[in-house]
Amino acid sequence: MREMLHGSKAVAKAVKLCDVDVVAAYPITPQTPIVEYIAQMVADGELRAEYIMVESEHTAMSACIGASATGARTFTATSSQGLAYMHEVLFIASGMRLPIVMVNANRALSAPINIWNDQSDSIAERDSGWVQIYVETNQEALDSVIQAYRIAEDKEVLLPVMVCMDGFVLTHTMEPVDVPSQEEVSGFIPPFEPELKLDPEQPVTMGALGEPQWYMEFRKQQDEAMERALEKVKEVDLEFARTFGRGYGLIEEYKTEDAEVVLLTMGSLAGTIKDVVDRYEGVGLVRLRLYRPLPVEEIARAIGNAAVVGVLEKDIALGLGEGALCTEVKKVCYDRGLETRVLSFVCGLGGRDVRMEDVEHAIEVCRRAAKGEKVSPTTWLGLREAVP
Amino acid sequence: MKVVSDIPSYVKCRHTCEASLSATRCFKFRQLLKEVSDEELFASGHRGCSGCACALAIRLALKAAGRNVIVTQPTGCMEVVSTPYPETAWRVPWIHVAFENSAAVASGVEAALRALGKKDRVKVIAFGGDGGTVDIGFQALSGALERGHDFVYICYDNEAYMNTGIQRSGATPYGAATTTSPPGKESFGNRTFKKDMPRIAAAHGIPYVATASVAFPLDYMEKVKKALSIEGPAYIHVHASCTPGWGIREEKSIEVLRLAVDSGMWILYEIENGRTRVTYKPAVKRPVKEYLRLQKRFKHLTEEHIAVLQRYVDERWKEVFGEE
Numbered sequence: 001m002r003e004m005l006h007g008s009k010a011v012a013k014a015v016k017l018c019d020v021d022v023v024a025a026y027p028i029t030p031q032t033p034i035v036e037y038i039a040q041m042v043a044d045g046e047l048r049a050e051y052i053m054v055e056s057e058h059t060a061m062s063a064c065i066g067a068s069a070t071g072a073r074t075f076t077a078t079s080s081q082g083l084a085y086m087h088e089v090l091f092i093a094s095g096m097r098l099p100i101v102m103v104n105a106n107r108a109l110s111a112p113i114n115i116w117n118d119q120s121d122s123i124a125e126r127d128s129g130w131v132q133i134y135v136e137t138n139q140e141a142l143d144s145v146i147q148a149y150r151i152a153e154d155k156e157v158l159l160p161v162m163v164c165m166d167g168f169v170l171t172h173t174m175e176p177v178d179v180p181s182q183e184e185v186s187g188f189i190p191p192f193e194p195e196l197k198l199d200p201e202q203p204v205t206m207g208a209l210g211e212p213q214w215y216m217e218f219r220k221q222q223d224e225a226m227e228r229a230l231e232k233v234k235e236v237d238l239e240f241a242r243t244f245g246r247g248y249g250l251i252e253e254y255k256t257e258d259a260e261v262v263l264l265t266m267g268s269l270a271g272t273i274k275d276v277v278d279r280y281e282g283v284g285l286v287r288l289r290l291y292r293p294l295p296v297e298e299i300a301r302a303i304g305n306a307a308v309v310g311v312l313e314k315d316i317a318l319g320l321g322e323g324a325l326c327t328e329v330k331k332v333c334y335d336r337g338l339e340t341r342v343l344s345f346v347c348g349l350g351g352r353d354v355r356m357e358d359v360e361h362a363i364e365v366c367r368r369a370a371k372g373e374k375v376s377p378t379t380w381l382g383l384r385e386a387v388p
Numbered sequence: 389m390k391v392v393s394d395i396p397s398y399v400k401c402r403h404t405c406e407a408s409l410s411a412t413r414c415f416k417f418r419q420l421l422k423e424v425s426d427e428e429l430f431a432s433g434h435r436g437c438s439g440c441a442c443a444l445a446i447r448l449a450l451k452a453a454g455r456n457v458i459v460t461q462p463t464g465c466m467e468v469v470s471t472p473y474p475e476t477a478w479r480v481p482w483i484h485v486a487f488e489n490s491a492a493v494a495s496g497v498e499a500a501l502r503a504l505g506k507k508d509r510v511k512v513i514a515f516g517g518d519g520g521t522v523d524i525g526f527q528a529l530s531g532a533l534e535r536g537h538d539f540v541y542i543c544y545d546n547e548a549y550m551n552t553g554i555q556r557s558g559a560t561p562y563g564a565a566t567t568t569s570p571p572g573k574e575s576f577g578n579r580t581f582k583k584d585m586p587r588i589a590a591a592h593g594i595p596y597v598a599t600a601s602v603a604f605p606l607d608y609m610e611k612v613k614k615a616l617s618i619e620g621p622a623y624i625h626v627h628a629s630c631t632p633g634w635g636i637r638e639e640k641s642i643e644v645l646r647l648a649v650d651s652g653m654w655i656l657y658e659i660e661n662g663r664t665r666v667t668y669k670p671a672v673k674r675p676v677k678e679y680l681r682l683q684k685r686f687k688h689l690t691e692e693h694i695a696v697l698q699r700y701v702d703e704r705w706k707e708v709f710g711e712e
Contacts (some may be wrong), residue, residue, distance in 0.1 A: 019502035021500065021504065022496065022499045022500050022503050024495070024496060024499070041518075049501070050499035050502050050503045050505060052495055052499050052535065053497070053535065054492070054495070054529070054531060054535075055527060055534075056527060057508040057532030058488070058489065058492070058528070058529050058530070059489065059492035059495070059527075059531055059532075062485055062486070062489035062492035062493050062495075062496065062528065063492050063493065063495045064496060064498075064501065065483075065485050065493060065496060066483065066485070066492070066493035066494060066495065066496025066500065067497065067499055067500035067503075068496075068500075069483050069496075069497070069498035070458065070496070070497045070500035070501060070504070071455030071500060071504060072496075072499070072500035072503050072504060074500075088486060089485065089486060090487065092485050092486060092525075096485075198458045198481035198482075198483055198497060199458075199481055200455050200456045200457065200458070200480060200481055200509075200510055200586070202477055203455075203478065203480050203481045203482070204480075204481055204482075205471050205476035205478050205481075205482045205483075206482065206483040206484070207467075207470070207471075207483050207484035207485055208471035208473040208474075208476060208484070209467065209468055209471050209473060210473050211472055214473050214474075216525075305527070346400050381562065
């Protein structure tokens with residue numbers, strides 16, 4: 001059924017449709033409406049789940065770990081400082097191979113304290129062993145949560161999945177969303193039945209000490225699971241498209257064919273960029289949907305023919321002088337022997353608007369680089385000219 | 389009297405003979421011995437030091453709990469010695485996640501059991517050392533107690549961070565030498581008194597709080613059983629020595645722990661629905677000095693500092709037993 005929904009409500013509806021058993025969450029702007037909607041659904045008896053009103057994000061993730069290990073389908077949502085507070089346990093959730101699903105409402109990290117959107121919070125967790133999906137629309141947020149359980153709980157994968165959606169831009173904005181029926185979703189996601197769980201009938205030890213003679217093998221298996229996750233994300237998305245008539249792929253290509261300049265971004269910014277790209281000849285867009293595992297093959301194929309790739313991203317890898325994603329696109333080029341020039345455009349930090357003229361400016365810089373002109377490897381878009 | 393064969397001999401008589409128990413209590417203990425599991429659910433062969441009272445705290449708790457239990461455990465000695473992959477000493481389902489979140493993980497386990505309709509059949513015990521309980525795990529524990537999860541939290545208190553090599557915690561007693569509270573020209577050891585965690589737990593208004601000692605295994609197991617039978621959160625704080633951390637001989641663990649109780653350094657009581665009851669009153673109150681002199685960690689203390697500790701104990705003794 002098509003409804004006008006805030007991104008937060010779309011996520012809450014997805015959680016309900018996925019028949020989650022345990023939700024443990026701590027409020028933080030701009031994630032709050034997600035957990036408020038879920039709490040109301042539980043209060044109204046629409047969602048038969050245990051909702052643990054924890055005292056911190058660290059406990060939210062720890063409780064999800066305990067619940068998931070006991071055989072429950074679990075969900076949590078957070079943002080920024082909350083995600084940073086979970087940092088320690090994120091690695092443990094993935095290391096213990098627990099299929100927890102979390103929505104991160106992307107928000108800037110302190111200091112200065114700032115509640116508005118950028119993606120530096122989840123990008124900082126890129127090495128935590130979580131699958132990371134960045135969505136462009138509220139529809140995609142709902143669909144990705146449903147897909148996330150299929151991916152996470154697949155026996156070939158067993159990794160936690162983080163669905164990242166831009167705070168406010170999506171969480172607090174209404175869009176028309178097609179909400180699938182319970183029957184359709186129940187048919188798509190089988191019940192969660194882990195082979196191993198905390199059960200007195202078959203006692204197991206979880207979270208044992210991994211001494212030097214074992215630790216590396218655990219990490220290697222995790223990395224292999226990440227490789228398998230890449231295929232699984234693809235597979236699940238194709239099946240989702242067959243079932244629901246909508247699919248997203250690992251990356252979305254927009255007018256990249258024969259484009260001399262390709263812009264690359266993640267999340268809702270893709271909407272603005274598409275509008276700008278429409279005004280140009282020879283300029284395309286790649287929207288990266290799957291950030292972890294990084295779809296190297298797909299990115300290489302999409303940017304392979306471009307002279308210049310401009311990576312527009314809402315994060316800055318301090319001390320590196322460019323965004324983290326830009327560095328990774330350079331890795332793709334190096335690995336695949338591409339001669340594509342990769343430029344960094346840092347934008348939208350702490351909720352700074354990324355205007356169409358900012359995107360135009362990025363395109364101009366990329367075009368100059370394509371002509372062989374000397375340009376700066378990193379450009380900050382929409383920056384004040386002089387800071388008082 | 390049927391005595392479970394593998395409960396060590398000190399359980400059998402010393403306790404029941406010397407404690408001048410009432411006939412009812414004695415009968416209850418005999419019943420308890422019939423009920424506790426004769427299975428070793430915390431298996432031998434773990435890597436704990438000989439004389440480790442914390443390992444006993446776990447072993448006895450599991451005897452009282454039986455098989456239908458899920459255990460959460462924070463990072464620490466008992467985790468390290470019991471689960472070096474691919475070995476495990478645990479014959480019940482067990483999970484370790486991090487240092488500060490044993491109670492948080494237990495919250496999730498309990499909620500999952502509830503959601504999956506298994507709560508009536510399976511109990512949840514969260515263990516924690518003193519560091520993982522009174523310091524770094526304090527927030528998670530407070531949250532779990534306040535939310536009212538149906539679980540039992542057992543803090544085995546060896547009064548310092550022993551896993552990392554004897555550093556001072558909020559549960560380290562006054563005057564004790566640790567590697568971060570060493571005595572020196574300007575120091576007499578730890579300057580503060582123990583954080584009163586059982587009473588902090590009780591302030592959450594939970595149905596059951598108890599203190600216990602590994603030297604009083606029947607009293608301890610009775611409390612574990614009671615805690616498990618009560619709906620809602622329960623907190624048990626069990627005094628458990630560490631041979632290297634306290635500087636005691638391995639065969640002296642029980643003797644030292646018993647002296648802690650007999651001197652009033654550790655008092656055994658329970659708080660059930662807000663009502664406090666002392667579960668053991670020493671027949672003779674021993675001087676604190678007798679407890680201290682068996683342990684290297686107090687060896688440096690002067691008469692002046694010992695007097696401070698004795699005064700501290702006397703005040704608490706008076707408060708609890710109403711006499712000098």
